Structure formats: C-alpha cells, structure tokens
Amino acid sequence: MDSYCPVCERAEETTYHVLWQCPAARNVWSVGCIKFPKSCLEGPSFLQVVEGMLKSCDQMEFAQFANIARRIWLWRNEMIHGGDFLHPNILIQQATRAVNLFHLVWDEVVLQEFVSDAPTQCNWKNPPIGWFKANWDAGVNQHSGRVGLGVVIRDHQGKMWVAKSMTRLGFLDPTLAETMVVRLCTKMGMKQVQLEGDAKVVVDAVNSLLLDKSATGLLTEDLCIALCSFSSWELGYVRREGNKVAHILASLALQNEMGRVWIYEPPDCIRETLHAEVLALQCMTLKSMKKRFLQNNK
Known part of the structure; x- marks a missing residue:
C-alpha cells in the first residue's frame, strides 16, 4: 500500500x-x-x-x-x-x-x-602432491641381443620432468632388464617417489623381501638397498595401458642405439600420449571436485 x-x-x-x-x-x-x-x-x-x-x-x-x-x-x-x-x-x-x-x-x-577427443578415463594415475612417479619399461630384441629401456618421471599434475631412452647389450632376461630400469630410477635425485612398471615379477620380488640367491635375486636385493635412499617410496605394478609412455621410450631405444635424455620438454614420440593423459587426468579431477562439492553442499 x-x-x-x-x-x-x-x-x-x-x-x-x-x-x-x-x-x-x-x-x-x-x-x-x-x-x-x-x-x-x-x-x-x-x-x-x-x-x-x-x-x-x-x-x-x-x-x-x-x-x-x-x-x-x-x-x-x-x-x-x-x-x-x-x-x-x-x-x-x-x-x-x-x-x-x-x-x-x-x-x-x-x-x-x-578437447572433445579427450579420453573418458586416465589409466595413468598421478602421485600425491609433492611426490613424483617414475614409470619404467624394458623391451628385448633377441636377434640383436639388445635391451631397450624407457623411463619417464612426472609430477602430480602429469607434467614431465625427465624422460630417458637407452639401450644395453647382453641383458636378454626381461626380469634383469626391468630390475636395471628400476635401479636407474633410484639415481635421479627424487626424495618421494612412486616407482611403477608392468613387470609384476620384479615388483613382487622387491615387495616380498624373500631371500633369493639367483642372479635376479641378487639384483633385487641390491635394489632394495638403493630404495632406502628415498625418504618415502612405493613400488607398484601397472598394466601396459597405464604404462604407455615408458613402453614407447623402451621401443624407441630398440630402434636407436644412441641413448637420449629429455628434461621438461618431451620428444615427439611421446608428446601426444602425454597430452592425452594430462587432459584425461584434468577431466577426472574436475568431475571428482564437482561431485565432492555437490555432496558437501546438498
């Protein structure tokens, strides 16, 4: 009124x-x-x-x-x-x-x-904040007697810090090759790191801490000692689809006898795979944040 x-x-x-x-x-x-x-x-x-x-x-x-x-x-x-x-x-x-x-x-x-073509899920799992993840893989060429080794280290956002592709002669046992790759990961100066590869035999051998006097067992024992240089570490198994980048680097090593190291800037052979995994990781993170937000604010 x-x-x-x-x-x-x-x-x-x-x-x-x-x-x-x-x-x-x-x-x-x-x-x-x-x-x-x-x-x-x-x-x-x-x-x-x-x-x-x-x-x-x-x-x-x-x-x-x-x-x-x-x-x-x-x-x-x-x-x-x-x-x-x-x-x-x-x-x-x-x-x-x-x-x-x-x-x-x-x-x-x-x-x-x-980014409509981004994968709906990311098979590569990112480490916690402050940690790094080192994925590793090895491939064997029986005809040439060479082993190709691939290592990639990323942070919790999926950003590549180091990638390494190298070849070695004489290591025809895949288990020995995979163990050698893990050994290389321990020398890259990270304090909190997740080591992840698709060789379940190596992962189980390190995590079991069982006494093994074979050649592989001695390397595994030496590896356990090296892992103590980290303030925190985890060693886990991942299927091939979650280890794509390291697999590509190992395959590259078998094609090229010269070893290569890349710092921060990835080579062309893994750039697209890294990009797709980061996009998928971002999509999953956003969906998870949105879900938690909605649950907390009903």
Whole structure:
C-alpha cells in the first residue's frame, strides 16, 4: 500500500535502497571479502555501483559481487513473504558456493568442448602432491641381443620432468632388464617417489623381501638397498595401458642405439600420449571436485 521498505521502514524501496542502502543489505556487504572503490560507496543508482565494480575488480570478484546482490534480493523476498531471517554470513557462504560451483561446471564444459577427443578415463594415475612417479619399461630384441629401456618421471599434475631412452647389450632376461630400469630410477635425485612398471615379477620380488640367491635375486636385493635412499617410496605394478609412455621410450631405444635424455620438454614420440593423459587426468579431477562439492553442499 506504500512505497517504503518493509524491512527497515526508513526509505523508499528502490533497487538502490534494497541492494545497497538498506541496513540489512549493508550488514551483508560488511561481512563479505570484497573491497569496494570509493566511487561505489555513494551514488544516484545501483547501476553506478555495478559500473564502478566492473572497472575496478577482476572477474572472480565481480562474480562474487553479483551473486551476493542476487542473494540479498532473494532473501528479502522470502523474508517479506514469511521466510526465516538469515545471518549475513550464511548469504555470503551461499554466494561463494554458487560462484565456485559455476566455475567447476564451466571449466568442465570448456574442457569437453575444446578437447572433445579427450579420453573418458586416465589409466595413468598421478602421485600425491609433492611426490613424483617414475614409470619404467624394458623391451628385448633377441636377434640383436639388445635391451631397450624407457623411463619417464612426472609430477602430480602429469607434467614431465625427465624422460630417458637407452639401450644395453647382453641383458636378454626381461626380469634383469626391468630390475636395471628400476635401479636407474633410484639415481635421479627424487626424495618421494612412486616407482611403477608392468613387470609384476620384479615388483613382487622387491615387495616380498624373500631371500633369493639367483642372479635376479641378487639384483633385487641390491635394489632394495638403493630404495632406502628415498625418504618415502612405493613400488607398484601397472598394466601396459597405464604404462604407455615408458613402453614407447623402451621401443624407441630398440630402434636407436644412441641413448637420449629429455628434461621438461618431451620428444615427439611421446608428446601426444602425454597430452592425452594430462587432459584425461584434468577431466577426472574436475568431475571428482564437482561431485565432492555437490555432496558437501546438498
């Protein structure tokens, strides 16, 4: 029946008053983390406040500003029509969750749109933050009597730090070759590392710690001693599909007698595989984050 604000009953209920001047709105803005420029504090309209924010804040801050304004509007409508009073902190938390959820969904949509051919799952599993993962593989050429060795070391984001491709003569036993590759991984200066290969015999031998006097057993025992140089380490078995990069490097070694080492910048032969695994890892991470976010904010 009148134009006065039903919340404070002090001024006319304009958009500027509802979203900015009303004491109820000011209480919400005061507990937020947004820093407002002086030009926004007073003005003839809420539009001027919006224009000032667009000029002075980044995209994330403006998204937060817009969501807080929307929460104030919805909260007033609910309260006027019999809803409960909500503490300003609750409105700020709701706005923050809405912004975070939007970016999670948007990042996933953009990633899927521009990388539509990305694998739906990543067979390579990333190590924990602060750890490195060293994948290794070996291939044997019985005709030439050579063994090709491949090692790749990546961080928790899938970024390659070191890749190595080399060949050796005389090691015709695949178990001996795989053991030698693991030995090489221990010399690359990492303190917390996961060693992973597709030779289950080697992995089981190291993890079992059983006494073995064979040639392979002596190498395994020597390897266990070398692993003690790490502050933390894990040795695990992975199937071939989760060890693609190391397998490609081992195959390359059989084709080229010259050993090669790459630091940070991967060679062409593994670039596409690395890229696909990183994209798949990012997709899985985004989906996992989105799922946890939705579960925690039902």
